[in-house]
Amino acid sequence: MPEHQPELASIYNVFGLSSNHELSTLLLNIENTKRFSDLLHAVEREFFMVPGEPSDEPEDAGHPVDDECLVNSWGSTPTEYLRQFKAALPVAAANSIPAYEAPETGVKWSLTGDNGSWDYDSLGELLKDNYGHDSDGDGHPASYRPGLYEGDTVYRGIECKDDPARFLPDANDVTERMYENACDSDAGEWVDAYPNLSKAAEAELDIALAPLKAWARKHCQPDFFTIKDSTPHTVTAEDVSRSRKS
Incomplete structure (x- = not known):
């Protein structure tokens, strides 16, 4: 327990500090925690935000739809947060790709x-x-x-x-090639409407292909x-x- 401020004992304990530490040490720990929290939230806002779903509430009619974060740093355990983080990494990779800037030409x-x-x-x-x-x-x-x-x-x-990214295969090209390869496989005579993707799977494919754009723009300038x-x-x-x- 802090010798001169016993009411701060629980706060000292949160940071693993003893009563021998000065108040300045406690404040430094609080400042570092706030800084780390700000950094984490900046990463979440930059890379893990996706368009939210419209609200069914009458009072929300006509209001813009807020984006949603794919990870929840407030209500999750470390294990849950890491699972969410890992699942959202493909979205983060896609969101990290800057808008195309055409090279300077003369x-x-x-x-x-x-x-x-x-x-x-x-x-x-x-x-x-x-x-x-x-x-x-x-x-x-x-x-x-x-x-x-x-x-x-x-x-x-x-x-x-x-833009070299326009020469890459798009999602339709990928699924068409999968269908053609499946038809040429040993089980090709039984292939029908393959792959049959849901809307969510189609969206995931678009996200998965997005990093290729950055690769093409870096290595394949025409x-x-x-x-x-x-x-x-x-x-x-x-x-x-x-x-x-x-």
Whole structure:
């Protein structure tokens, strides 16, 4: 029991402290407990929240539906909480995936503006490779191609790259492949409507596939692209001068 504050004995006991500890030690334990609690609740709010069910109560009509937490740190024993936590980990993994941010892309340049011709990152590079270079081809008049000169038109466009996650199989692809593989199995002649998933199972499959998106975005960024906002550009003497100085 605390020597000078016996009314705090039960609080000291909660933290495993004896009467020899100062009040400052008790306060430090309380502050640490509050900090740990705040950290736990921050994790729960960030990763373990799911949309709640609408209330049937008349007084709740028209009010927004609150999210629900998949783990209950208030009314659970440590064993129960760990079981809830483990079951909710796939949801946490899905919730941890940030929204897709397209990589920064820049301007591309093309001699013709045709698909597959956007080979240059700058006008200067395009001019260095093509300015004044007439081509006789194979010698036949029809194969002659004039070089690039002042007053000629080239094309400028914005490079666009796809989200690599869109090239992954979705839930339908997965279940279709399961069906095909089941049909090819030794028991294939008895396969019917496989797998027959409930709505909850379909939702779990979507959650299970979500981490693949983060993997694809980390390791499978495409080097191919499309072009938007293609605009013609007339080559000027100033363009040529700058390209020769760069």
